Amino acid sequence: MFFALTDEQQAFAETVRDFVADRFDLDAVRAVVEDPDGDGHPVTLWKGLADQGALAVLVPEEHDGLGLGLLDAQVIARELGRAVAPGPWTTSVLAAEALRLAGSPEQQAAWLPGLAAGETVGTVALRGEAGSWDGRGITVDASGERLSGTASPVDYPAVAGLVVVAATDAQGVPGLYLVEAGAEGLAVRDQRTYDGTARVGAVELADTPAEALTGGTLSGAAAVGALMARGAVLTAADLVGVAREALTRTIDYDRDRKQFGVPVGSFQAIKHTMADLHVGVTMAEHAVLFAAHALDTSEPGDPGADVAVAVAKAKAAGAAWDATGAMIQFFGGIGFTWEHEAHFFYKRARRRAPLFGSAAEHRERLAVLTMDQPLS
Amino acid sequence: MDLSYTAEEEQFRTELRTWLAANIPQEWTQPGFWRSLDDAESFRLRRDWEASKTAAGFSGIEWPTEYGGRGGTPGMKAIYDEEMVRARAPQTVNVLGLTFLAPTIMAIGTPEQKAEIIGPMLRNEVIWCQGFSEPGAGSDLAAVSTRGVRDGDDYVVNGQKIWTTNAVHGDKIFTIVRTEPGSERHKGLSMMLIDMDQPGVEARPLKQMSGASEFGEVFFTDARVPAKDCLGEIGQGWRTAMLLLSFERGASGVGQYTEFRRQYDEIVEQAKHFGRSDDPVARQKLTACLVELECLRYHAMHILTQVEQGRDLGSESSMTKLQWSETFQDLWEAFDDVLGPEASLAAPRPDVDLTPYQAQAMWSRSVTIWGGSSQVQRNIVAERVLGLPR
Numbered sequence: 001m002f003f004a005l006t007d008e009q010q011a012f013a014e015t016v017r018d019f020v021a022d023r024f025d026l027d028a029v030r031a032v033v034e035d036p037d038g039d040g041h042p043v044t045l046w047k048g049l050a051d052q053g054a055l056a057v058l059v060p061e062e063h064d065g066l067g068l069g070l071l072d073a074q075v076i077a078r079e080l081g082r083a084v085a086p087g088p089w090t091t092s093v094l095a096a097e098a099l100r101l102a103g104s105p106e107q108q109a110a111w112l113p114g115l116a117a118g119e120t121v122g123t124v125a126l127r128g129e130a131g132s133w134d135g136r137g138i139t140v141d142a143s144g145e146r147l148s149g150t151a152s153p154v155d156y157p158a159v160a161g162l163v164v165v166a167a168t169d170a171q172g173v174p175g176l177y178l179v180e181a182g183a184e185g186l187a188v189r190d191q192r193t194y195d196g197t198a199r200v201g202a203v204e205l206a207d208t209p210a211e212a213l214t215g216g217t218l219s220g221a222a223a224v225g226a227l228m229a230r231g232a233v234l235t236a237a238d239l240v241g242v243a244r245e246a247l248t249r250t251i252d253y254d255r256d257r258k259q260f261g262v263p264v265g266s267f268q269a270i271k272h273t274m275a276d277l278h279v280g281v282t283m284a285e286h287a288v289l290f291a292a293h294a295l296d297t298s299e300p301g302d303p304g305a306d307v308a309v310a311v312a313k314a315k316a317a318g319a320a321w322d323a324t325g326a327m328i329q330f331f332g333g334i335g336f337t338w339e340h341e342a343h344f345f346y347k348r349a350r351r352r353a354p355l356f357g358s359a360a361e362h363r364e365r366l367a368v369l370t371m372d373q374p375l376s
Numbered sequence: 377m378d379l380s381y382t383a384e385e386e387q388f389r390t391e392l393r394t395w396l397a398a399n400i401p402q403e404w405t406q407p408g409f410w411r412s413l414d415d416a417e418s419f420r421l422r423r424d425w426e427a428s429k430t431a432a433g434f435s436g437i438e439w440p441t442e443y444g445g446r447g448g449t450p451g452m453k454a455i456y457d458e459e460m461v462r463a464r465a466p467q468t469v470n471v472l473g474l475t476f477l478a479p480t481i482m483a484i485g486t487p488e489q490k491a492e493i494i495g496p497m498l499r500n501e502v503i504w505c506q507g508f509s510e511p512g513a514g515s516d517l518a519a520v521s522t523r524g525v526r527d528g529d530d531y532v533v534n535g536q537k538i539w540t541t542n543a544v545h546g547d548k549i550f551t552i553v554r555t556e557p558g559s560e561r562h563k564g565l566s567m568m569l570i571d572m573d574q575p576g577v578e579a580r581p582l583k584q585m586s587g588a589s590e591f592g593e594v595f596f597t598d599a600r601v602p603a604k605d606c607l608g609e610i611g612q613g614w615r616t617a618m619l620l621l622s623f624e625r626g627a628s629g630v631g632q633y634t635e636f637r638r639q640y641d642e643i644v645e646q647a648k649h650f651g652r653s654d655d656p657v658a659r660q661k662l663t664a665c666l667v668e669l670e671c672l673r674y675h676a677m678h679i680l681t682q683v684e685q686g687r688d689l690g691s692e693s694s695m696t697k698l699q700w701s702e703t704f705q706d707l708w709e710a711f712d713d714v715l716g717p718e719a720s721l722a723a724p725r726p727d728v729d730l731t732p733y734q735a736q737a738m739w740s741r742s743v744t745i746w747g748g749s750s751q752v753q754r755n756i757v758a759e760r761v762l763g764l765p766r
Contacts, residue, residue: 001451001684002378003677071377251762266765268751271758278757279695283671290674293377311670314663366666367659371644 003289005075013075016052020083023048026341032086033196033344040086040199041121041159049076049089050118059096063112069296070230074237074288081241084344086197088121088156090234095122097230098164102176102223104215111162111178123160125151125203126228133232133357134365135174135224140167140205147177147210148185152202157188163203165210166224174224177210184209195351197344218300226300229309232356233295236316237288239352243281243316243323246345247274250327257332270330277323284319287312307369314362320349379677385451389459395432396463399425405464407732415581415589419545422466427500436478436498443482443494450683454676457631461638472541473497473504477550477607480620484608493569505572505579507537507551507594508617514539515752517552518561518614522596524553524568529603531555531568533576533596539746543579543592546572550620551596552613565613567620569605576600586738624693624747629676632700636669639736640707647714649728658714665710668703675699691760694753701743702750708740 005013024045032040049055054076059065066072073093080089096115099108114120129152131137140149147167157163163179163186179186185206193200213219218226251274254265264270291312294305324346328335335342353359381389403409410418429435430444438453439445446452459465468474478497481489496502513519522535533553540549549570556564572579576599581589608616644662647653679696682689711719711733718724722731744750758764 001381001454001677001680003674003681004377251764255764263765265758268755271764272751272754274762274764275698275754275757278762279698282695283668283675283699286674286678287667287671289377290670290677293379307670311667314667315671360660363660363663363667364656366663370641370666371647371653371659371662 003286005071005289009072009075012072013079016049016054016076016079017082019048019052020045020079020085024083024085026084026344029084029086029197029344030341036192036196039159040197041088041156042086045085045087046118046121049087054089055092055096055118056116058093058100059112059116060100060108063108063116065096065112065116070233070292071289071296073234074292077234077237078241078244078288081238081348082245084197084242084245084341084348086199088123088159090231090238091123091155091160092118092121093234094124094227094231095160095162095164098124098176098213098223098227100216101218101226102213102216104213107178107211107213107215115162120161121156121159122162122164123154123156124164124166124227124231125154125157126164126166126224126231128152133228133355133361135166135221135228138166138168138174138224140165142167142169142175142177142210142212143207145177145210145212147179147205147208150202150204153191153193153200154203156199157201157203158190158199164213164227165203165205166227167210174221175219176213176223176227178213179203179205179208179210193351195347197348198351200351222300228356229295229306232309232313232362233288233291235352235355236284236291236312239316239320239349240281240284240288242345242349242352243277243284243320246320246323246327246342246349247277247281249341249345250274250323250330254330264330273326273330277319277326280315280319281323284312284316287315303369303373307366310357310362310365310369313357314359314366317353317359317362321353324349381451381455382449385449385455388448388452389455392434392456392459393463395429395434396459396465399428399432400463400465404466408729410466411732411735415544419469419542423469423500423503425466426468426470430498430500436474439478439482439494443478443490444498450680454630454680457628458634461631461634469542469545470497470500470503472506472550473502476506476620476623477504479623480607480616483619484616486604488604489569489607502547503542503545505540505542505546505549505594507540507549507570509539510536511538515749517617518565520552520554520565522551522553523557524555524566524601525557526555526603527600530600531566531603533568533570533599533601535596537594537596538582538591540579540592540594541590543594544581544589546579546594548572549577549594550607552617555613556611562614564611565617566610567607567613567616568601569607570596570599570601574599584738585741586735588735588739622693624697629672629679629696629700632704633669633673633676636672636700636704636707640666640669643707643711643714643733646711646730646733650715650718650724652714652716655714661710661713665703665707668699668706672699672703691756694748694756695761697748698750698753698757704743705740708737711737 056065057068057073061067127137128139161181165177185208187204189202191200291308294308298305327342436445437448437456441447524531524533551568553568555566578595580593582591652658
């Protein structure tokens with residue numbers, strides 16, 4: 001039994017952590033937050049991540065990647081969440097995953113090296129307004145290899161050179177399609193979000209030429225489902241990083257902050273909340289590790305892995321809401337100011353919590369998996 | 377990550393599973409069987425069965441062979457816990473002795489204590505109770521007032537213990553006694569191993585809110601205990617107690633998950649019977665518990681890994697206790713949320729007996745109290761893990 005990260009994986013985490021702390025601290029984050037008209041995609045950070053191999057992590061070695069697993073990728077996601085780092089890492093990695101899982105060798109050769117090197121930014125557009133995250137929420141129609149409809153919200157569409165779009169064909173079969181930036185009929189509408197550590201838009205498609213992802217390991221609904229599952233785990237990992245850092249900063253503050261002549265952290269009302277948060281965040285960390293490992297080691301659609309993904313996303317979303325809300329509460333009035341960093345964490349958690357399925361949606365998924373099936 | 381057990385450990389699982397399948401009568405695994413027996417009969421059956429399990433080599437799994445154990449790995453202990461639950465094996469009658477006293481004796485006992493105590497405990501010839509809590513010393517264990525006064529080679533003990541598991545069945549009791557007159561708090565305490573079969577010791581059952589009597593009270597009135605029957609040094613009882621309690625920190629989460637997950641599945645079955653499994657609120661309530669249960673499972677794997685790596689778990693056990701006890705309680709609250717008014721009825725339909733479920737629901741109120749209440753555990757996590765000031 002070895003339920004832990006290896007020394008190598010821990011070293012990888014430290015490398016990413018040190019790099020981000022050194023090169024992209026909270027002042028740098030603030031500059032991005034306070035420039036909502038900017039593209040939210042700082043080049044120094046992106047190039048640095050590319051140098052660390054953070055964009056190549058899941059890309060197979062024959063396409064200039066590291067050929068590692070989701071367990072390694074979640075290490076990076078956690079560190080970026082911890083640093084509330086802006087940029088399209090998650091969504092670009094997912095675009096590469098779509099190619100790895102569903103693309104032909106030619107499609108992979110055309111796109112994966114550029115994505116791995118960070119020369120191309122990718123994003124994924126998998127659902128539409130008010131749609132669910134299980135494939136039924138697809139609002140783009142495919143007519144042959146031309147797409148029409150609007151996908152939203154999409155992370156960083158404005159800087160993406162490649163958009164992986166989920167669309168439903170005339171027979172009602174879902175699938176993944178590649179749309180290149182600048183394609184005819186493609187428009188990106190900036191939607192603005194209060195989470196200043198991201199840029200979000202709607203991808204509008206009007207009879208836009210696209211290329212179906214075919215010839216890979218997965219196709220159709222299975223490909224869409226596998227991509228959703230990976231999105232859920234990487235988002236959960238980001239949320240867990242946000243939650244852990246928010247909690248650590250709050251504890252550090254409440255250890256010193258004095259009221260009534262004593263540190264406020266000595267009051268049980270605060271201690272007990274912190275203890276519960278620590279348990280919750282720790283469990284969420286375990287759940288993300290398990291889910292990433294489950295996806296790395298199972299066939300697509302494996303019910304055990306499906307349970308693990310739903311547990312991880314539900315738990316991480318709750319832990320991030322709780323820990324970042326507590327950060328504002330237990331910093332007191334200062335935590336509610338614009339000058340303080342608490343809102344970076346809170347807003348990032350709040351925006352990301354419903355991506356790839358909210359906690360409630362994943363609990364319903366668990367109900368389908370454990371209540372509607374015959375018991376074993 | 378490698379979530380598998382070794383081939384040797386899986387071989388052990390096969391052997392244990394085979395033995396359990398052949399040695400647990402079918403009727404024992406039926407719901408309500410154990411509750412249909414009176415307390416004494418239930419205890420006798422379990423005591424004898426467990427002794428036969430020991431004779432077959434399936435007790436003291438991770439203990440050294442010199443103590444009659446199997447010399448197994450932490451993974452084997454986890455497998456043992458899991459398989460015992462799966463087979464619906466009877467629960468141990470010597471839980472406090474096996475969990476706490478035996479490893480403490482192996483660590484700091486005298487050669488005589490090692491030779492005389494562990495074997496008979498493993499064979500259930502001696503049932504051990506734990507004499508820690510008192511009416512005035514619950515969460516605040518250092519407030520114990522049971523006192524022992526030296527008289528020749530003995531100590532003479534007076535006082536009262538409470539919440540004592542298996543009090544009326546116990547043969548001996550490891551007891552925190554204040555042996556230094558006038559001492560206060562953590563000082564002047566000793567861990568005395570007292571024979572309960574003597575005129576100065578009286579055990580009374582304590583009826584719990586659930587109606588069962590797993591607990592009891594123990595009264596000492598000029599009870600005698602030889603000075604040599606002290607575990608650890610005289611006056612060092614607090615240190616002995618802390619060492620003893622540290623042995624709760626094992627990989628028991630694997631077995632707990634297995635048990636609670638089965639209970640989840642049973643509650644889901646009842647929800648289906650009563651047409652409640654399609655209700656969106658019921659589905660959210662139940663699966664919120666499932667999320668926490670699955671986290672308990674992952675946490676158990678994490679803890680098992682720590683144990684296998686020889687790491688000191690320290691105060692992490694408080695986190696484990698919070699996760700399993702709060703989740704177990706929430707699960708049994710969800711039972712009522714899901715079944716509604718039917719949840720409180722023993723026989724809502726002629727063919728449905730909900731009393732075993734209700735027994736679990738009532739029992740669930742105790743788990744956030746004993747073994748360190750949730751409030752105490754949160755203090756420990758906050759102060760010793762997170763470093764918040766006292």
